[in-house]
Amino acid sequence: MQVTAEVLAEVALTESEYALIVEKLGREPTPVELGMFGAMWSEHCGYKNSRPILKRFPTTGEHVLQGPGENAGAVDIGDGLAAVFKIESHNHPSAVEPYQGAATGVGGIVRDIFTMGARPTALLNSLRFGPLTEPRTRYLFSGVVGGIGGYGNCLGIPTVSGDIFFHSSYAGNPLVNAMCVGIARQDQLTTAEASGVGNLVVLVGADTGRDGIQGATFASVVNPEASHRGVIQVGNPFLEKLLIEACLELLQTPHVVAMQDLGAAGLTSSAVECASRGTVGIEIDVDKVSRREKGMTPYEVMLSESQERMLVVVRPEGLESVQQIFEYYDLHSDVIGHVTDDGNVRITSGEEVVANVPARLYTDECPVYTREGVEKKAVQTLRAFEMSAIPDVSAQDSAGVLLKLLKSPNIGSRESVTRTYDHTILSNTVVAPIKADAAVIRVKGTGSGLAVKTDCNPRYCYLEPFSGGAHAVAEAARNISCVGAQPLAITNCLNFGNPEDPGVYYQMQQAVDGMSAACNALGIPVISGNVSLYNESGDTAIFPTPTVGIVGRLDNVDRHASMGFQGGGAAILVGPGEASLGASEYLEEVHGKTAGAPPEIDLELEVKVQRAVRQLIADGLINVAHDTSEGGLAIALAESCIQGRAGLESDLGELLAVNNQRLDQTLFGEAASRIIIEVSRERESAVLDRLHESGIPIWRLGATGGERFRVTGILDVTVDELAASWSAALTSYREDPETSQPVPGRG
Numbered sequence: 001m002q003v004t005a006e007v008l009a010e011v012a013l014t015e016s017e018y019a020l021i022v023e024k025l026g027r028e029p030t031p032v033e034l035g036m037f038g039a040m041w042s043e044h045c046g047y048k049n050s051r052p053i054l055k056r057f058p059t060t061g062e063h064v065l066q067g068p069g070e071n072a073g074a075v076d077i078g079d080g081l082a083a084v085f086k087i088e089s090h091n092h093p094s095a096v097e098p099y100q101g102a103a104t105g106v107g108g109i110v111r112d113i114f115t116m117g118a119r120p121t122a123l124l125n126s127l128r129f130g131p132l133t134e135p136r137t138r139y140l141f142s143g144v145v146g147g148i149g150g151y152g153n154c155l156g157i158p159t160v161s162g163d164i165f166f167h168s169s170y171a172g173n174p175l176v177n178a179m180c181v182g183i184a185r186q187d188q189l190t191t192a193e194a195s196g197v198g199n200l201v202v203l204v205g206a207d208t209g210r211d212g213i214q215g216a217t218f219a220s221v222v223n224p225e226a227s228h229r230g231v232i233q234v235g236n237p238f239l240e241k242l243l244i245e246a247c248l249e250l251l252q253t254p255h256v257v258a259m260q261d262l263g264a265a266g267l268t269s270s271a272v273e274c275a276s277r278g279t280v281g282i283e284i285d286v287d288k289v290s291r292r293e294k295g296m297t298p299y300e301v302m303l304s305e306s307q308e309r310m311l312v313v314v315r316p317e318g319l320e321s322v323q324q325i326f327e328y329y330d331l332h333s334d335v336i337g338h339v340t341d342d343g344n345v346r347i348t349s350g351e352e353v354v355a356n357v358p359a360r361l362y363t364d365e366c367p368v369y370t371r372e373g374v375e376k377k378a379v380q381t382l383r384a385f386e387m388s389a390i391p392d393v394s395a396q397d398s399a400g401v402l403l404k405l406l407k408s409p410n411i412g413s414r415e416s417v418t419r420t421y422d423h424t425i426l427s428n429t430v431v432a433p434i435k436a437d438a439a440v441i442r443v444k445g446t447g448s449g450l451a452v453k454t455d456c457n458p459r460y461c462y463l464e465p466f467s468g469g470a471h472a473v474a475e476a477a478r479n480i481s482c483v484g485a486q487p488l489a490i491t492n493c494l495n496f497g498n499p500e501d502p503g504v505y506y507q508m509q510q511a512v513d514g515m516s517a518a519c520n521a522l523g524i525p526v527i528s529g530n531v532s533l534y535n536e537s538g539d540t541a542i543f544p545t546p547t548v549g550i551v552g553r554l555d556n557v558d559r560h561a562s563m564g565f566q567g568g569g570a571a572i573l574v575g576p577g578e579a580s581l582g583a584s585e586y587l588e589e590v591h592g593k594t595a596g597a598p599p600e601i602d603l604e605l606e607v608k609v610q611r612a613v614r615q616l617i618a619d620g621l622i623n624v625a626h627d628t629s630e631g632g633l634a635i636a637l638a639e640s641c642i643q644g645r646a647g648l649e650s651d652l653g654e655l656l657a658v659n660n661q662r663l664d665q666t667l668f669g670e671a672a673s674r675i676i677i678e679v680s681r682e683r684e685s686a687v688l689d690r691l692h693e694s695g696i697p698i699w700r701l702g703a704t705g706g707e708r709f710r711v712t713g714i715l716d717v718t719v720d721e722l723a724a725s726w727s728a729a730l731t732s733y734r735e736d737p738e739t740s741q742p743v744p745g746r747g
Helices: 005-010 015-025 031-040 091-096 098-114 135-155 237-250 266-278 298-303 316-328 377-383 395-406 458-463 465-482 502-522 585-591 603-618 632-644 653-658 663-668 681-693 719-727
Strands: 064-066 073-076 081-089 119-129 159-166 175-185 200-205 256-261 281-285 309-314 333-340 344-349 352-358 429-431 439-442 449-455 486-495 526-532 545-554 569-574 624-627 648-650 675-680 698-704 708-711 715-718
Touching: 005 015, 015 031, 031 266, 031 298, 031 344, 031 352, 064 081, 073 486, 073 526, 081 098, 081 449, 081 486, 081 545, 091 098, 091 135, 091 175, 098 119, 098 135, 098 175, 098 237, 098 256, 119 135, 119 237, 119 439, 119 449, 119 545, 135 159, 135 175, 135 237, 159 439, 159 449, 175 449, 175 486, 175 526, 175 545, 200 237, 200 316, 237 256, 237 309, 237 316, 256 266, 266 281, 266 298, 266 309, 266 333, 266 344, 298 344, 298 352, 309 316, 316 333, 377 458, 395 585, 395 632, 395 663, 395 715, 395 719, 449 465, 458 465, 458 502, 458 545, 465 486, 465 502, 465 545, 465 603, 465 624, 465 675, 486 502, 502 545, 502 603, 569 603, 569 632, 569 681, 585 632, 585 663, 603 624, 603 675, 603 681, 624 632, 632 648, 632 663, 632 675, 632 708, 632 719, 653 663, 675 681, 681 698, 708 719, 715 719
Parallel strands: 081 526, 119 159, 281 344, 486 526, 648 708
Antiparallel strands: 064 073, 073 081, 081 175, 119 175, 200 309, 200 333, 256 309, 281 333, 344 352, 429 439, 439 449, 449 545, 486 545, 569 675, 569 698, 624 675, 648 698, 708 715
């Protein structure tokens, strides 16, 4: 085979990487081997640009049962049970075909969970798009939300939480990060580690087609939409549902040694990873793989990413029982190979050997690049922006600015999206989407519950990536603490541009260091995750977006908090009074500037604030808590008024003094470590005493109740006016006039 520059570009390998392959093999690779190396040495599978950086994360802790390295991570949630969870990206496919790209992203992350022996219990998603004023964004937004809802609803798994952010940096490259949480008995957790020479390799599920070929390289090259458009997978959620039930039943038997889904790189990655983890070899005959298209080559079979397929390593004596279970669920299965003792991944087509490579060459000996990161001067200039250059908001204009921010796509209601998803199926959802800072689901058969959330502020990460990374972890944990749960661990999806760009590599290094600092301070390890690089359109990279997915535990699922004011009590701000206009939604939406430094974050104070609020909820002293994030204090108070349909009579005089009398900074400035709580009159004294004892700054904001949100001498708005603006945030974009594509929420 003549290896040209075009051939190497097709498999996303450089000339030096090809030379390294030849050196390690002692010969030129066959076409199938070259395709397999391209997939396994891609960023998506090999993490060659990110592996050194990922080692900076803390990955162990009191509750960790399974850390990074398996299909998903697992934590102890008591009662002999484990929560199994992971988040992954499907960004590039969603940019090309938004419905199927998002749908198959959901399908892939669900397989990662039940492969571990856990029943999928909840779905979350973290989405990033360009401005909704653009027709293409509306098309992508509609398709992605439709795909997530269509696949998850058909599977019967509730979509309970997530986050959405809009910015021009995502106009050509949306981000679609899908997370799944499952529950398993700890003694039934399963690995994807092949073992036992002579054990059989069984492929079950959909027949193999040409969809998804080179999907891993598609996610690991610059401008993939132009070079690899034909690789989008097509999902079948009804087939996946059968796979879930069959595989979970199968794992109750003694016949299964290992199980691995066919995700990125399809049969290649599943076979290689099973062999590598078990330090054994695997031999596969591609002629035994059932196909739905004629004339498929061994190369195409090994690199196909057709969906809804699983690889199962089975003891020979249990094969008949295993296939009977598959047949019961109307699933087709093929014995395609067996485990060997030589450590090689050997691929045959009948009698012909088309690939024969030690598994370690695909995994352990993947090249790793440690680059030099350099911050871009343009970002330094933006961060140094002086807030004195913008006018303060006047008391006369403050109500109008508040309503404008409530209506902005990054702050307003997500109801038109969440009602596309079924969050009630399985009857586990205790706190529904948008009613609290995190979703709460019950753990059936126990009195406990789980709180789940995704989060990341890309603007913070762009302007100061270390601070942005720390904020991402801290805010995700704060969301969990606001419903009363103890954060246990996180999963993350690190979305960045081209790592070969020193500015992007700097963002990665700094963001991971900031995340690690927050994880260490808060005692929250990273147990799973995914890296998605080369998220660029032309020369424009996305804002760095290290998305955090988090899971926490409530000892008593009935003892939780939501965000809506109930009235008849006092609103209290727990945390610092001073806020920052830097990197704020106010500065972007009102003044059109992405500038300034993100708020400083005191991680010691963050720990104290979260611990204090969790304890107040656990002791039954409060049942309303809401963190202040995008939009600042006034937005957080308005959201609590809207959710509870109760107003607030407030005086912010003390806070104005702290913020040097600047009104916009007080109302719309942002800060870390701040949580608004509502406490009843009879419990107010006890709560204030406890908070004083903990040494946390507290500010009494006023009395809750009535029909107005009134700040003395500053603003006076009815709760109905607040709700009307907040509810209209996405509804004005319900239909794309050019494509007539319905946007979620259109009835």
